[in-house]
Amino acid sequence: MSELAIERQIDRSHMTISDEVAIQINNMNKWYGQFHVLRDINLTVQRGERIVICGPSGSGKSTLIRCINRLEEHQSGDIIVDGTELTSDLKNIDKIRSEVGMCFQHFNLFPHLTILENCTLAPIWVRKVPRKEAEDIAMHYLEKVKIPDQAHKYPGMLSGGQQQRVAIARSLCMKPRIMLFDEPTSALDPEMIKEVLDTMIELAEEGMTMLCVTHEMGFAQAVANRVIFMDQGQIIEQNEPHAFFNDPQSDRTKLFLSQILGH
Amino acid sequence: MTDNAQTVRYVRETMIPPSEPPLTEQGAVKWMRENLFSGWKNSLLSILSIYVLAKLLISMVPWFWNSVWTAGSLNECRETLAVLDGLNTHGGACFAVISDRWLQLLFGFYPAESYWRPILVFVLMFVALAPILFSARLPKQMLWFSILFPFIGTWLLWGGSFWLPVLVIIGFVVGAIGFAVGGRVAGTFGALTLGVLGAALWWMVAMPAANNALHKAVALSRIDATKAELVEALATNPEQIKAIEAEQATLQEQINAMTAEKDALVVEMLAAREAGSEPSSEQKAAFEAIMDELMVARRQNTALGFSAFKLQQQVSDANGLLANIQALPQWEADLPKAIATAAELDAALPAGMHNLVSVNQVPAGTPAEVVDTLRAYLDADTAVLNLQANIETAYERLGVLGLTPVTSRDFGGFMLAMIIGVAGIVLSLPLGILLALARQANLPIVKGFAVAFIEIIRGVPLIVWLFTASLLLNYFLPPRTSFDLVLRVVIMVTLFAAAYIAEVIRGGLAALPKGQFEAADSLGLDYWKSMRLIVLPQALKISIPGIVNTFIGLFKDTTLVGIIGLLDPLNLSNSIRAAAEWNGVYWELFVFIGLLFFVSCFSMGRYSLWLEKKLQRGHR
Numbered sequence: 001m002s003e004l005a006i007e008r009q010i011d012r013s014h015m016t017i018s019d020e021v022a023i024q025i026n027n028m029n030k031w032y033g034q035f036h037v038l039r040d041i042n043l044t045v046q047r048g049e050r051i052v053i054c055g056p057s058g059s060g061k062s063t064l065i066r067c068i069n070r071l072e073e074h075q076s077g078d079i080i081v082d083g084t085e086l087t088s089d090l091k092n093i094d095k096i097r098s099e100v101g102m103c104f105q106h107f108n109l110f111p112h113l114t115i116l117e118n119c120t121l122a123p124i125w126v127r128k129v130p131r132k133e134a135e136d137i138a139m140h141y142l143e144k145v146k147i148p149d150q151a152h153k154y155p156g157m158l159s160g161g162q163q164q165r166v167a168i169a170r171s172l173c174m175k176p177r178i179m180l181f182d183e184p185t186s187a188l189d190p191e192m193i194k195e196v197l198d199t200m201i202e203l204a205e206e207g208m209t210m211l212c213v214t215h216e217m218g219f220a221q222a223v224a225n226r227v228i229f230m231d232q233g234q235i236i237e238q239n240e241p242h243a244f245f246n247d248p249q250s251d252r253t254k255l256f257l258s259q260i261l262g263h
Numbered sequence: 264m265t266d267n268a269q270t271v272r273y274v275r276e277t278m279i280p281p282s283e284p285p286l287t288e289q290g291a292v293k294w295m296r297e298n299l300f301s302g303w304k305n306s307l308l309s310i311l312s313i314y315v316l317a318k319l320l321i322s323m324v325p326w327f328w329n330s331v332w333t334a335g336s337l338n339e340c341r342e343t344l345a346v347l348d349g350l351n352t353h354g355g356a357c358f359a360v361i362s363d364r365w366l367q368l369l370f371g372f373y374p375a376e377s378y379w380r381p382i383l384v385f386v387l388m389f390v391a392l393a394p395i396l397f398s399a400r401l402p403k404q405m406l407w408f409s410i411l412f413p414f415i416g417t418w419l420l421w422g423g424s425f426w427l428p429v430l431v432i433i434g435f436v437v438g439a440i441g442f443a444v445g446g447r448v449a450g451t452f453g454a455l456t457l458g459v460l461g462a463a464l465w466w467m468v469a470m471p472a473a474n475n476a477l478h479k480a481v482a483l484s485r486i487d488a489t490k491a492e493l494v495e496a497l498a499t500n501p502e503q504i505k506a507i508e509a510e511q512a513t514l515q516e517q518i519n520a521m522t523a524e525k526d527a528l529v530v531e532m533l534a535a536r537e538a539g540s541e542p543s544s545e546q547k548a549a550f551e552a553i554m555d556e557l558m559v560a561r562r563q564n565t566a567l568g569f570s571a572f573k574l575q576q577q578v579s580d581a582n583g584l585l586a587n588i589q590a591l592p593q594w595e596a597d598l599p600k601a602i603a604t605a606a607e608l609d610a611a612l613p614a615g616m617h618n619l620v621s622v623n624q625v626p627a628g629t630p631a632e633v634v635d636t637l638r639a640y641l642d643a644d645t646a647v648l649n650l651q652a653n654i655e656t657a658y659e660r661l662g663v664l665g666l667t668p669v670t671s672r673d674f675g676g677f678m679l680a681m682i683i684g685v686a687g688i689v690l691s692l693p694l695g696i697l698l699a700l701a702r703q704a705n706l707p708i709v710k711g712f713a714v715a716f717i718e719i720i721r722g723v724p725l726i727v728w729l730f731t732a733s734l735l736l737n738y739f740l741p742p743r744t745s746f747d748l749v750l751r752v753v754i755m756v757t758l759f760a761a762a763y764i765a766e767v768i769r770g771g772l773a774a775l776p777k778g779q780f781e782a783a784d785s786l787g788l789d790y791w792k793s794m795r796l797i798v799l800p801q802a803l804k805i806s807i808p809g810i811v812n813t814f815i816g817l818f819k820d821t822t823l824v825g826i827i828g829l830l831d832p833l834n835l836s837n838s839i840r841a842a843a844e845w846n847g848v849y850w851e852l853f854v855f856i857g858l859l860f861f862v863s864c865f866s867m868g869r870y871s872l873w874l875e876k877k878l879q880r881g882h883r
Contacts, residue, residue: 069784069785071781071784071785090789094787095787100785104781110779110782112880125788125796
């Protein structure tokens with residue numbers, strides 16, 4: 001629950017939001033057994049949007065973004081990603097997953113493969129890119145996240161921050177159109193959070209469509225164009241960041257913000 | 264910061280250099296202090312263990328040290344021990360039984376002139392395994408040989424015509440083509456159906472036909488030459504046998520003379536011992552020399568007996584083959600007639616009776632003449648099948664182009680253990696992986712099948728499965744099909760080990776963090792790719808100790824095949840003991856067999872340790 005002030009200048013020239021719909025969620029519901037995790041979720045994400053989802057633990061925010069690439073199955077309503085509806089059709093699911101990148105709280109790098117192999121695996125086996133080309137792409141993104149010199153090490157030899165940056169590079173190697181972040185900095189030491197946030201800000205500056213579940217309110221203020229607050233499986237409030245933080249409408253949001261911002 | 268008078272500003276400017284540890288913290292002294300005598304309890308335990316170890320060695324070492332390697336029987340071993348060292352029977356090992364019978368312990372009753380075949384297979388096995396075991400250090404192209412090795416190895420061991428392995432491989436090619444075509448037409452289901460169906464059709468219909476045709480062609484092309492050869496063997500072999508027998512008689516006389524000489528020497532030396540004096544060194548030297556000579560003469564005698572036996576066998580084979588050649592035209596002329604008769608009788612049967620295989624099956628109240636027709640039809644049918652079998656066998660014997668066939672009954676010894684063990688290991692790993700994945704699958708039928716299979720196979724002792732393989736399987740197979748006993752045992756051992764391996768791998772799969780599956784999914788990898796590239800490499804790495812443990816168990820369990828009559832090393836040791844010369848030899852045989860198994864299992868264990876170390880990837 002740390003709040004790091006973002007001090008750098010942010011280049012907003014490419015942060016444009018187009019009219020094109022990237023993700024459309026209509027009346028989506030999800031249950032774990034008898035437990036109603038997500039209730040009547042309606043959400044439209046425009047291409048180029050940077051959305052931060054926050055809320056207390058157990059509010060269903062992780063489950064929501066995990067539904068978008070069907071790591072979790074929803075039971076009613078529809079989710080349309082990039083014009084393709086998520087059904088149980090495996091072909092559609094694999095297609096959507098290869099277009100939607102995801103970063104996890106615990107990085108989930110493949111420990112038996114080198115950093116470079118982690119990054120080239122999906123392009124080679126899913127996109128059928130030739131190995132040489134895939135390696136060039138991987139090195140390009142590893143340079144972008146500033147760890148090209150670690151390419152031939154194994155994930156276990158890297159620090160947490162470095163691993164999370166590799167995980168971001170691994171997703172980017174698939175050239176995704178949407179990126180999902182599931183609490184990317186929650187498992188990191190404070191000094192490593194900054195390097196991961198920097199990488200995410202750079203990604204935002206390039207105009208990537210992003211959905212981030214995070215408690216980094218500094219990041220939300222600096223980069224997001226919309227902040228969504230969830231509680232008990234429902235979207236309670238959403239607004240642009242300035243208004244969200246300075247003038248929250250619901251009592252639940254006010255309480256949450258007062259706790260997380262530590263006033 | 265509190266305002267404390269004790270707090271003085273301090274900054275270190277030079278680092279303290281490292282210094283030597285104290286003497287008691289170095290070298291052997293340190294090691295002994297830490298590991299043997301770190302307290303009075305541990306010191307006591309150390310001394311006690313050293314005492315037990317010394318006791319064991321003192322009683323075991325002389326037994327190995329005084330062992331006798333040159334003797335023709337257990338009695339001679341005892342004589343040698345008594346005469347040379349003045350020891351009783353338990354004073355030294357009689358490893359002469361190993362030097363006499365080691366080939367049998369290794370190869371069973373595999374024909375001696377073909378020993379090169381299993382030896383070659385053994386060497387080739389390492390060539391085939393090397394690129395799999397040491398994949399990083401050897402070129403990938405070597406895997407082609409690994410794929411071909413099972414076919415080459417089987418052919419070398421069992422012999423037969425050289426085209427047999429080729430025909431079997433073609434079956435796999437047909438299956439692969441069927442898989443590809445079926446996949447394009449009807450997805451995974453079509454691929455599997457067409458692949459399996461294509462291969463099965465090839466192996467069960469096309470392959471036997473092609474095999475018979477080839478044998479027939481070869482047999483016919485050289486039938487005159489074969490006949491001449493056989494006639495010549497019949498003419499010359501009896502004379503040769505007589506000559507050998509004469510040679511053997513003279514040799515036997517020499518052996519008898521030498522034995523008498525040796526016996527006299529033994530009496531002399533034992534008398535000296537009775538009198539309390541050590542036999543002279545000349546006597547000892549003379550005894551050793553005569554024993555050596557005796558062994559050489561006996562070996563020569565055995566070799567002569569063996570060649571006489573071979574010649575005799577050739578004679579009886581030649582007689583049989585010549586009879587076959589003579590009968591062949593008659594058989595071939597009779598066959599169409601027999602088929603016609605059977606068809607006629609079949610047509611005469613009333614509807615509903617064509618499928619009966621015995622007159623006992625007729626419904627009550629059937630007229631007697633119909634029963635008679637049925638009986639006649641069944642007899643005619645049997646005659647047709649017998650004629651076909653006769654013709655086939657005759658051509659097969661006459662038309663073998665390749666290696667002399669060896670039947671599974673002659674397989675035995677450590678070779679048999681290796682064949683069953685290696686085949687079981689190689690086949691059970693992929694099957695175990697599939698079972699483990701099936702047990703984890705979301706499809707209830709697949710999962711249920713895997714669970715039932717694993718629990719049933721694991722829940723019943725291996726011996727029961729071996730009996731099933733040797734006896735019961737014939738009841739389940741269609742009549743007149745029978746397949747090789749060794750093959751059946753390999754199948755059972757494979758299924759048995761696969762059930763265990765599946766459980767070991769399931770443990771590995773369960774140990775993987777869920778995040779690995781999710782990360783693979785989130786990158787768009789499909790099920791098989793994420794299993795192959797992400798999940799299995801890690802799960803198998805975790806499971807290495809358990810898998811190798813199962814393999815070692817499987818390899819040692821191959822000795823159980825003795826129970827269903829195959830000649831595993833232990834069973835062979837019984838039959839060696841049944842010979843008059845070696846009656847009463849136990850430990851020496853078991854030590855030798857144990858050593859063979861130990862070396863194999865120990866190397867497997869070492870390999871697994873090496874592999875585990877190699878696959879270590881930093882800290883997690």
